[in-house]
Amino acid sequence: MIIDADVVTLSRMQFALTALYHFLFVPLTLGLVWMLAIMESVYVMTGREVWKRMTQFWGILFGINFAMGVATGVTMEFQFGMNWAYYAHYVGDVFGTPLAIEGLMAFFLEATLVGLFFVGWDRVSRVTHLLVTWFLALATSLSALWILIANGWMQNPVGSAFNPETMRMEVTSFSEVFFNPVAQAKFVHTVSAGYVLGSMFVLSISAWYLLRGRNVDFAKRSMTVAASFGLAASLSVVVLGDVSGYAVSQNQKMKMAAIEAMWETEPAPASFTLFGIPDIENRTTHFALRIPWVMGLIGTHSIDEPIPGIHDLVDDAKSRIDQGILAYDAMLVLRADRNNAQAKAILAAHDKDLGYALLLKRYIDDPRKATPEDIQRAADSTIPNVPVLFWAFRIMVACGFYFIALFAFSFWKASKRQLDKDRWYLRLAFCSLPLPWLAAELGWIVAEYGRQPWSIEGVLPTALGVSSVTTGQVWTSLGGFVLFYTALAVIDVVLMVKFARKGPDGLGLWPPGQPSTAPAATIIPVQT
Amino acid sequence: MFDYETLRVIWWALLGILLIGFAIMDGFDFGIAALLRVLTRTEEERLVLLETIEPTWEGNQVWFILGGGAAFAAWPMLYAVSFSGMYLAIFLVLLAFIVRPVGFNFRGKVHDPRWRNVWDWVLVLSGVVVILISGVAFGNLFLGVPFQFDGNLRMTWHGSFFELLHPFALVAGLVSLSMLLAHGACWAAYKADHVIAERAARIARWATLAYAVFYVVAGIWLAYGVAGFAIVGPVVTDGPSNPLYKEVARGSSWFASYLQYPWFWAAPVLGLLGAIGVQLSVAKRGLGAFLCSSVMVAGTILSAGFALFPFLLPSSLDPRSSLTVWDASSSRGTLELMLGAALVFMPIIIAYTSWVFHVLRGRVTLEHIRQSGHTY
Numbered sequence: 001m002i003i004d005a006d007v008v009t010l011s012r013m014q015f016a017l018t019a020l021y022h023f024l025f026v027p028l029t030l031g032l033v034w035m036l037a038i039m040e041s042v043y044v045m046t047g048r049e050v051w052k053r054m055t056q057f058w059g060i061l062f063g064i065n066f067a068m069g070v071a072t073g074v075t076m077e078f079q080f081g082m083n084w085a086y087y088a089h090y091v092g093d094v095f096g097t098p099l100a101i102e103g104l105m106a107f108f109l110e111a112t113l114v115g116l117f118f119v120g121w122d123r124v125s126r127v128t129h130l131l132v133t134w135f136l137a138l139a140t141s142l143s144a145l146w147i148l149i150a151n152g153w154m155q156n157p158v159g160s161a162f163n164p165e166t167m168r169m170e171v172t173s174f175s176e177v178f179f180n181p182v183a184q185a186k187f188v189h190t191v192s193a194g195y196v197l198g199s200m201f202v203l204s205i206s207a208w209y210l211l212r213g214r215n216v217d218f219a220k221r222s223m224t225v226a227a228s229f230g231l232a233a234s235l236s237v238v239v240l241g242d243v244s245g246y247a248v249s250q251n252q253k254m255k256m257a258a259i260e261a262m263w264e265t266e267p268a269p270a271s272f273t274l275f276g277i278p279d280i281e282n283r284t285t286h287f288a289l290r291i292p293w294v295m296g297l298i299g300t301h302s303i304d305e306p307i308p309g310i311h312d313l314v315d316d317a318k319s320r321i322d323q324g325i326l327a328y329d330a331m332l333v334l335r336a337d338r339n340n341a342q343a344k345a346i347l348a349a350h351d352k353d354l355g356y357a358l359l360l361k362r363y364i365d366d367p368r369k370a371t372p373e374d375i376q377r378a379a380d381s382t383i384p385n386v387p388v389l390f391w392a393f394r395i396m397v398a399c400g401f402y403f404i405a406l407f408a409f410s411f412w413k414a415s416k417r418q419l420d421k422d423r424w425y426l427r428l429a430f431c432s433l434p435l436p437w438l439a440a441e442l443g444w445i446v447a448e449y450g451r452q453p454w455s456i457e458g459v460l461p462t463a464l465g466v467s468s469v470t471t472g473q474v475w476t477s478l479g480g481f482v483l484f485y486t487a488l489a490v491i492d493v494v495l496m497v498k499f500a501r502k503g504p505d506g507l508g509l510w511p512p513g514q515p516s517t518a519p520a521a522t523i524i525p526v527q528t
Numbered sequence: 529m530f531d532y533e534t535l536r537v538i539w540w541a542l543l544g545i546l547l548i549g550f551a552i553m554d555g556f557d558f559g560i561a562a563l564l565r566v567l568t569r570t571e572e573e574r575l576v577l578l579e580t581i582e583p584t585w586e587g588n589q590v591w592f593i594l595g596g597g598a599a600f601a602a603w604p605m606l607y608a609v610s611f612s613g614m615y616l617a618i619f620l621v622l623l624a625f626i627v628r629p630v631g632f633n634f635r636g637k638v639h640d641p642r643w644r645n646v647w648d649w650v651l652v653l654s655g656v657v658v659i660l661i662s663g664v665a666f667g668n669l670f671l672g673v674p675f676q677f678d679g680n681l682r683m684t685w686h687g688s689f690f691e692l693l694h695p696f697a698l699v700a701g702l703v704s705l706s707m708l709l710a711h712g713a714c715w716a717a718y719k720a721d722h723v724i725a726e727r728a729a730r731i732a733r734w735a736t737l738a739y740a741v742f743y744v745v746a747g748i749w750l751a752y753g754v755a756g757f758a759i760v761g762p763v764v765t766d767g768p769s770n771p772l773y774k775e776v777a778r779g780s781s782w783f784a785s786y787l788q789y790p791w792f793w794a795a796p797v798l799g800l801l802g803a804i805g806v807q808l809s810v811a812k813r814g815l816g817a818f819l820c821s822s823v824m825v826a827g828t829i830l831s832a833g834f835a836l837f838p839f840l841l842p843s844s845l846d847p848r849s850s851l852t853v854w855d856a857s858s859s860r861g862t863l864e865l866m867l868g869a870a871l872v873f874m875p876i877i878i879a880y881t882s883w884v885f886h887v888l889r890g891r892v893t894l895e896h897i898r899q900s901g902h903t904y
Contacts, residue, residue, distance in 0.1 A: 063633055064633060064634070064637070066629075066633075067629040067630050067632070067633035067634070068629075068630060070586065070589075070629045071625070071626040071627070071628070071629045071630050072626070074593065074622060074625045074626060075622055075626065077593060077596050077597060077600075078596055078611060078618060078622055080600065080607075080611075081596075081600065081607045081608055081610070081611025081612060081618075082611045082612055082615055082618055082619065082622075083612070085608035085609065085611065085612035085683060086608070086682055086683070088600060088604055088607055088608035088611075089604055089605055089608045089681060089682075089683070092600050092601065092604025092605075092607065092608065092858065093601075093604060093858045093859050093862050094862075095600075096597065096600035096601030096602070096604055096607075096858070096862075097601045097862055097865065097866060099597045099600055099601065100594065100597035100598050100600065100601040100602075100866060100869070101866075101869050102597070103590060103593055103594035103597045103598075104594065104869055104870065104873040104874070104877070105869075105873055107590055107593060107594075108587065108590045108594065108873075108877045108881075109877075109880065111586040111587045111589065111590045112584075112586070112587030112590070112877075112880060112881055112884055113587075113880075113884070114586055114587075115582065115583030115584055115585075115586055115587065115884070116583060116884055116887065116888075118583065119582075119583045119888070120887065123887050123888070124887055163768070163859070165768035165770055166681070166768050166769045166770050166859075167680055167681040167770070168604075168681070170858075170859040170861070170862070171859060171861050171862050171865075172861075174861070174865050335679055467608075467612035467615070467683075468612065468682070468683055468684040468685050469612060469615050469685075473615045473616060476616065476619070477615070477616075477619045480619065480623065484623060484626060484627075488626075488630055491630070491634060492630075495634060495637055495638075498637075498638075499637070
């Protein structure tokens, strides 16, 4: 089994690039579609034209973003087969199912209805169109649910077992896979993050109109929706982020320790490191500023459970590698003799550690011949990049608390009908536009980069999952993606900015019945 | 519910249904995209032609995405081997899929002829690339592709992109191209303004003629010029999914299964009857010709699937590694659960898809575009 290290690096870069890029569009789709559903509901209930125009205007921006989400999503699904073929073989039996159900239950609905959302205004009744929008919103969140069930299984591979005859993981219990606590926590945290992002998008662009004194009525209403929805969402993203953190501490202790840059196991309840400079070389954290008790409370929801540190976890990994080698040996015996009862028993006793033996494959072809040095190296490789995780997590959390403050303040201003009063507030709201994207991408880095060296925690090392492809092939596709994605990103941003600047007034959407100030040639019809 | 053997056959059939669903539903979108600059003369006409597919192409494309997801879940080895093996070909297909949603959505967003021209050609290219490559890839299934497994079932591939361009595979590519151009043209004839519909009907007639010729040539070539694969020795239909547990020999005919089950001949006959039906009915520019071209598409794919059965992906390098219906599937539990999900959701999907097409019924005319503007 020869694995080209360069192919691994390039494939990882490609996956990270395409996933981070895809995740620029998905959260906005997730959040914005609910804003559309809320606005259109108000329109149908009150019959007031401004709410319909709001739905249509934000719908245009939604459409531009949705197209990019779909375009980049296709890549995600097929990349598993292209670049991660052994992964696809090894876990397809488990991992493929939620993906397929996502297509059946959610994406089909979403993609079929999205066209009708745009062209259906005059073709179906008001209530039917509202239902289309609601189902569209529901389907996008359902999509996220199934994708995160698949992803949650990668973080916490429950309900499955290794089958030596087929050399792969197979499902033993679907209910465990579907009701995986890690997946549930990730789902609520991720969709809430999307709702925050959608709210911030509407809040910021509306604030910009108010700064310019344009579309005032339109923008104030949009901001009110964004402030209420954003407040609820930002509160839930932090609360549910905590649930997510708890799930991590129970299942991915190494990720937790890396986030905390916690090298030594601390006596319970552990303290939270607010600031520090993690040092990988010397395995310590300089200038650590610690708040007692907090980490123990977050991580274990108790005061008497210790949180293990990195050094102890590496020792753990070493002993699991030893057990894994026994399983690997039994697997090879079984391959020569399918009915060897003794080997079956050994494998059954140690198959949970088989993945740890596979960590050795990076250093030696036959794990059974590993020296103590190889085992030490493999155990050390289970430490993810501590400083990156440490900082990514802290910046993400800081963003989360900032969002609560901003949306709470916006909500208060909206309820006092003073949204257009303070220019400093409007500027702040406008300048906050990129922050939810930053937080979302950092969240992705904490979750996925923090899982390394595993693609399936404890089961399949990332390096082992790659395809039998050449570096030339991956360079070609990587270069192609960079080129294509950059071009599309530029076009997307230009179009988004163009349509946001035009605003509902420039597009002839608002105020209704009055001639638009824009030149006739650039008027986009109402249904766009 | 069902035994493992039956489940595997059901999932083989479902894979076929998804493939046929993709070829019929998204096939006409790709055909229209490929014909965009052939069927239209002016920007207004282009808006008409695009509007015939714009509100629905996104839903149609999910047949492809679902096909990929179902292959991943039900036939993980097929998914892994084909996508990583034909790496660059799949990459080109991916690029074509990436530019489509943005092409459809962004094209109308700027009123500059140069901007629209560029997106037109991007859409044309995306249509041609996907249609041609899918046909060529299908042709390669019969030739066998160069992969093998080691004891850990890790696959290695020993071919290159250009080796996929075998003359037989190119003929298969031409079958695919002529078939889906005809299919797209039939949709335009049914759905677009009469000016466009008339041109489309003419193109549909020529394309079905070309299809019939290429299809028959491919069939004769397959019968006399391409060695088939056959499992030798006992066939275990409900064993563990490990391709290395069987023996395979080359040299037989791909038509062996047609001799064994004569009713398989219904598939190629349907393909050709569909083509004849298009010839006879497309002048009326109604739904009839489109239904005929759908039959043509379904018959063609079925005939290929029947010939390959029970093979999914034969290996030219190490025939034993070939993937078959009996040894490349997911575990029984996965197949069972997914079948349940498919049985629940497929009728619902068909119901709301039909409803959307019903809401959008009627011909898109130049008049309509002038009055309402471009609506997507």
